[in-house]
Amino acid sequence: MMARTHIAFAALMMVACSVGILQRMPQVHEVALAGAAGLLPDLDHPKSTFGRIVPYISIPIAKIFGHRGFTHSLLMVAVIIWLLLTYREEQKIPILPLVIGYLSHIIGDLLTPSGVPLLWPVRKKFSLNLFKADGWMEHLIYRGCWMGVGYFVWVALQRPGHELLHPAQVAIQQWLWQALSHSMIILVQWVRIMA
Incomplete structure (x- = not known):
């Protein structure tokens, strides 16, 4: 995944976890922090954003572990959680956005052909191979993530303007049903002609 998609995906994960699990709207700084943490695993690549x-920091990590090595593993997530919990009282560090952002990066890279070594130090890389980095699918995911963030914000704010949007929603649904019905009629006629 590209950096901007990692940021969008991390923001979506933060908002979704806050609204869906914690039943609260996240603070703006939590979403921003999750987005930034979504770039942290790429510290192992000197040409990455961080x-x-x-x-x-980046050059030594890259020389020792290589790109998509230790920093893209579940072991690193455990180390980060341990460090954050150890120093939380002293620094008042918001753990959830950092962990969600970091984990979202690993999930995002898991979806690409390159994969990630989830069980590092075992070098086997796991990949769902759903899309190529910077391909059309990733561009679609990037936009979808920001639409998802907007949707969760809209729901969390108790759907402002819903009364104004409802007639348009009903009209669009009716138009879609009519278009679907018309398409089915044309498809049936086409099948009869071909038979």
Whole structure:
């Protein structure tokens, strides 16, 4: 996945977890933090967004572990959770957005052909191979993630403007049903002609 898609996916995961599981709207800083954490696993790539910011961290990690190595594993997620819980009281670190953002990156890369070594130090990479990075499907996912964030915000705000949108929604549904019915009639006629 590309950096912007990782940010969008992490933001969607943060909003979805907050609204869907915690039953609350996330704070803006939580969504932003999750989006930033969605880029952290790529610290193992010196040309990544964070890699260019902190090359003195990124270059050694890349030399030792390579790209999509240790930083893309469940072991690293466990290390991050342990570190955050250990230092939480002293620093008042918001754990949930960081973990959700980090984990969303690993899930996102799991969907691409390159995959991720979930069980590192075992080098086997797991991949669902659903789409190529920076392909048309990823561009669609990127837009879908931001639409999803908008939807969850709309639901969390108790669907403002729903009364105004309802007539348009009904009209669109009726039009779609009519179009579907018409298409079925044409399909049946076409099958009869071909038979």
